[in-house]
Amino acid sequence: MSTTRTWLRHNLFRTRRDTVLTVVFGLLALWLLYKTFRFIFVTGRWSIIEVNLQLLMIGRYPEAHVLRLAVTVVVLALWGGLLAGFIRGRQVRSGRMTAADSKLSRARVTDLVERLWIPLALVVLLLMLTSTPGPWIMVGLAVAAALVGRLVGPFVGRLRLPPIGSLLVVFVFGAIPVVLYFYVVTAVGFDGWGGFMLNLFLAVCSIILCYPLGVLLALGRRSGLPLVRLVCTTYIEVIRGAPLFVLLLLANVALGFFVPDSLAPATSTRAIVVFTFFTAAYMAEIIRGGLQSVPRGQIEAAKAVGLSPIRQTGYIVLPQALRNVIPAQIGQLISLFKDTTLAGIAMGLFDLLQVSGAITSQEDFRGQGLIAETLTFAALMFWVVSYTMSRESQRLEKRLGVGIR
Template sequence: PVTLIALTLTRSTLDSWGGFLINFYIAIISIVLSFPLGVLLALGRRSTLPIVRLLSTTYIELIRGAPLFVLLLLAGVALEFFVPVDLAPGPIFRAVTVFTLFTAAYVAEIVRGGLQSVAKGQTEAGKALGLNTSKVTFLITLPQALRNVIPAQIGQFISLFKDTTLAGAALSVLEVLNIGTAITKQDDFLGQGYIYESLAFVGLLFWVGSYVMSRESQRLEKRLGVGQR
C-alpha cells in the first residue's frame, strides 16, 4: 500500500513572529534606517538655508525631549484615531517606525558633534582646491566626522537594541521579555519564583548581543585608527 502525506504550508506574517528574533529584527531595521536619516538631519541643522535648519532643529529637539515609551504608546493608541483599523500597520511596523524616528534625532546630534570636531583647516584646504561646499562636506569633513563618532554611534545603537523590550509593554509585541514574563504567569509556573530565572536569561541574551556589538566596534575603531592622528 502507498501512503500519501499531504503537507499544508501556511504563510507566516511578520506580526506572527516572536521572541528574541523580534528584538533583533526591530533593532537591525531601525539602525539601518535611522543612520542615514540622522546624517541628513545633522547636515540640515548645519545648513545655510534657514528653513532647512529650522525644521531640522525643531525635529531633533522635539524628539529628544519626548520619552521613548510615550512615543511607543502614542503609536499604539493614537494612530487608530486617524487611520482605519483595517488599514493601520501592525505593531512591529509601528515599533520600527518609532525607534527609527527616535534614534535618528540622537544620531543627528552625534554626527553634528563629529562635524564640529573636524579642524577648520580641513574645510579651508578643500575650498583652496576649488571644491564647493557640498563636495567639501561629503568628501572631506563628513567621512572624518563619521569615523570620529564610531564609539558614540555604537553606544547609541546598543541602547536602541536594549530599548526594544519597551515594544512589548507599549505595543504588545511578542518580544523576548514579554514572552519570558508571560510564561512565568502561567498556572504551571505561577508563584514558583521562575520570574528570576526568566529575567536572568533575557538579561544574558541582551548582554551577549551588546558585548558582540561593542567588540565589533572596537575592531572597527582599531582598523580605522579612531583616536589616532
C-alpha cells in the same frame, strides 16, 4: 614568586586601609560568586528555558514556516561571508592590504576566537538546550556558507569590472537582504513575529532606517540656511525631549488617527517607525558632534581643489565626522537595541521580555516563582549582544585610528 608578592602588595595590601578594603570587598565578591554559582548550578530550575526555548527565541512563529527562517539565516551567513571576502579582495587590489594579510594564520584564528568567544559560547549553549536536530543543522550550514562566501568573495572583489558590472555587483549585494525580507514576511506577517528574533529585527530595521534621516538632520542643523536649521533643530529637540515609552504608547493608540486607514500599519511596523524617528534625532546630535570635530582646514582644502558642496560633504567631511564619533554611535545603537523591550511593554508585542514573563504562568510552571530564571536568561541574551557590540566598536575605533594622525 617575588613578582607575585609585589603584585599582591601593590594591588591588594598597599596600606592598612587597603587591606581592610580587600578583605571586606573580597568577602562580598566571594559571597556574590557563591550565590551566582549556586543559582546557576544548584537552585536554578532551568527546565522552563529548555521547554520554552523556541518561544523565547522566535515567539509564536508558525511551525510550518520555521524553515524559511533557517534558510534566511544560512543565506545571510553566505551573504556576510561574501561581503567580508569581497571587501578584503578590494583592499588587496587597491594595495591597502597585501595578499599575505588575508592568509589564514594561527594568529588570525586566535584573534577571531578572542573577539567572538562570548557570542560563540552563547550559540553553543543555546544549541545544547535544543532537543531537535534542526538548529544544529542550521548553524552548521550557516558556518559552512559563511566560510564558502569568505573564500569566494576575494575573487569577486579582485575582478576589474566595467562600470555596469560593478553596479550589478552592488545591486546583487543590496538585493539579497531585501529578497530575504520579502521571502520571510510574505509567509508570516509582522504580527506573528516574537521572541528574541523580534528584538533583533526591530533593532536592525531601525538602525538601517535611522541613519539616512540622522545624517540629513545633522547636516540640516549645521546648515547655513536659517529656515532649514530651524526645522531640523525643532524636530531634534522635540523628539529628544519626549520619552520613547510615551512615543510608543502614542503610536500604539493614536497613529491610526494621523494616517489614512489604508496606510495604518501593523504593530511591529509602528514600533519600527517610532524607533527610527526617535533614534534619528539622537543620531543627528551625535553626528553633529562629529561634524564639529572635523577641522576647518579639511573643508577649505576640499573647496580649494574645487569639489562641489555635495562632494565636499560626501567625500571629505562626512567620512571623518562619522569616524570620529564611532563609540557614541554604537552606544546609541546598543541603547536602541535595549529599548526594543519597550515595544513589548507599550504595544503588547511578544518580545523576549514579554515571553519571559508569560511562560512563568504556563500550566507546568505556574506559581513556582521561576521569574528569576527566565529573566536571567533574557538578561544573558541582551547582555551578550550589547557587550559584543561595544567591544567591537572599541576595536573598530582602534582600527580606523581615531585620534591618531
